[in-house]
Amino acid sequence: MNYTKIIIGAGLYGLYAAKHCGEKKEKILVLEKDDRAFGRATYVNQARVHMGYHYPRSLSTATKSAGYFRRFCDDFPFCIEKGFHQIYATSSRFSWTNAEQFQSFCKAAGIRCEEAPVSLYFKEGMCDGAFLTEEYTYDAMILKKYFLDALSAMPNVTICYNAKIEDIARYPDHFEVHMAGGSVYTSDYILNATYASTNEVLKLVDGVSHTGFNIKYELCEIILTKASEKLRGIGLTVMDGPFFSIMPFGKTGYHSLTSVSFTPHMASYERLPAFPCMERRQALEGEESCRPEQLANCTDCPCRPESAWPYMSHLARKYMREEYEFTYQGSLYSMKPILKSSEVDDSRPTAIRVNSEYPRLVSVLSGKINTVYDLEEFL
Amino acid sequence: MDLAQNREHKFVSAVMYLHNDAAYIDMFLSMITQELAALFDKYELIFVNDASSDDGIAKIYDFFEHTKMDSQMVSIIQMSNYQGQEAAMNAGRDLAIGDFVFEFDNLFIDYPKTLIRKIYERTLEGYDVVAAGCRDGMRFTSRMFYSVFNRNSGSEGKIGPETFRVLSRRAVNRIKSIGDYIPYRKAIYMNCGLRADVIEYHAIDIDARRKALKGRHERTHLALDSLIYFTDVMEKVSTVISALFVVISLLMGIEIIREFCMKTQAVSGWLSTMGFMSLSFMGVFILLSIIMKYLSVILKLMYQKQRYLIAGVEKIAPKQ
Secondary structure, eight states: OEESEEEEOOSHHHHHHHHHHHTTTOOEEEEOSSSSTTOSTTTSSOOEEOOSTTOTTOHHHHHHHHHHHHHHHHHOGGGEEOOSEEEEEEESSSOSSOHHHHHHHHHHHTOOEEEEOHHHHBOTTTEEEEEEEOOEEEOHHHHHHHHHHHHHTOTTEEEESSOOEEEEEEOSSOEEEEETTSOEEEESEEEEOOGGGHHHHHHHBTTTGGGSOOEEEEEEEEEEEEEOHHHHTEEEEEESSSOEEEEEOTTSSOEEEEETTTSEEEEEOSSSOOOHHHHHHHHHHOTTSSBTTBOOOSTTOTTOOOOOHHHHHHHHHHHBOTTOOEEEEEEEEEEEEEEGGGTTTOOOOOEEEEEETTTEEEEEEOSOGGGGGGGGGGO | OOGGGGSEEEEEEEEEEESSOHHHHHHHHHHHHHHHHHHEEEEEEEEEEOSOOSSHHHHHHHHHHTSOOOTTSEEEEEESSOOHHHHHHHHHHHHOOSSEEEEESOOOOOSOTHHHHHHHHHHHTTOSEEEEEOOTTOOHHHHHHHHHHHHHSOSSOOOOOEEEEEEEHHHHHHHHHHOSOOSOHHHHHHTSSSOEEEEEOOOSOHHHHHHHHHTSOOOHHHHHHHHHHHOSHHHHHHHHHHHHHHHHHHHHHHHHHHHHHHTOOSSTTHHHHHHHHHHHHHHHHHHHHHHHHHHHHHHHHOOOSOOOOEEEEEEOOOOO
């Protein structure tokens, strides 16, 4: 079957592109490896609508985030949770940025940063500055429902779940996507919006795998906690180094707990993600279950690492005042690709790469939801 | 009984100082991982590498290549340049997140490994700081230092040579609120106002201990700094010197008065010159004592800044 565009990956970037093109009456096919949309990184992250505070050492990332922040909040207000105070603090030890530097950075980026009393939130001596900021959290599941509802109203858009791609053949004027079940789809445009599987998809296409991204992979854990009454209306993020963040997780009522040093469990520096847990999974469920060339969903995995809750909770409690309590509810895991070029300045650029001019193959890699608009000029 | 049931549901951190200690690393690591795993549910290890020039760090990576571990368990702080044990260990303690923090100033083991449990159990009796001390093979200068220090610090907690210690989180918080600058940890720990104790032990092998300690840098500067910072020894010394000169000036004055009365003036003008000089010097010395006092007060108000520089923190990833 022939399509105007084939989109691989039903995360936010994939579905946004599907909706954008579907509205232009293009015939769209979305191929999703999992049995559901938004099953990986779009859902498994801190759910921050980034205003840029996170990047005090990369003004370019910060200003870009701030620019898209408003647009995202205006476009998807129904999934945005605003009813909490988002506090950013700078650790008095081990931070790469101090309170003064953070303030002047916010000023340069033109984002809100009001001084807040440190002792209200943190134990004595732990932080040298605390700031009330403007940043929200989005609810991935509400956002997913919105996209799926919109797409199901479009007869020209098809989403195919449990779609395992075997091979993508490249012809002079089109691609042929061969599926595990034997189906074949053709199109002269493929959007590769698979985040951690970007290189995996490119490897399936003849002659483009060398255009893949230079990334390292981190297997990350997001902990969901139940916050005490006092903590409920507050989000705390301690910067800028091996610290933590505890903030509302969309509209779920949970707080997500993450930390720079404990959220990533393992790292892989290979072209494709290679982890020791893959062997354990294969021993359990067969060779096809999970391998570097066919990364499975980490949250669903029986071989996912043991939770880092003891570490993360201790780190958070070392900083937070006693009255802000939280209890463990569960863990979500996902694979996070990080561009190797952005390790020093901790920037998170949205990388969009045209791997093939014609037939057209475009890959997108972005760690933030609100830069999804960058995609439009490539569609 | 199953060992696992015996474990405490506590999370502890162990901070290790590393400066060209490659020779002791293997032994230490197998000891500490065994002991902590037997005692606690979860623990973390933080190595502070103070500009080692040997292959100690490689040995640590090597060890964990062959050991089952949590992915978050081991951190290595790389100090930017050599900054000494005190600054390095302050950095390590600041990174630690445990309910209890073990501090190992040395990696050589000259104590029975049950001492780790003993030290920890002492904290359960209500002590926030418990140290393992050993007086064997102590140098004469060290003995002098501790004796002068303890006699003049004017505080309850007496310090001595310590191999390792454990601090409760409460003690760590208290220390943090005392001040930013901790030039000499022991002195602060023992006098943070919480209950502190030292368990003395005898070295299993005194010669080995001497040998291991011999490689350590002489810490004369730290000793002098500590005496100035924590004791009033220097103040006393300067007061004594000033007083001595005051007395000499006074004696001179008496001598002048005597000569004046006896009218045995040797040279004309001698009396008035000497009278003026002894009076002025007396004033100068009294003034000096006052200035010394001011200086010591100012000294205590200073040093608010970060006192160490780190190059980065590494995590070791599990291979198994």
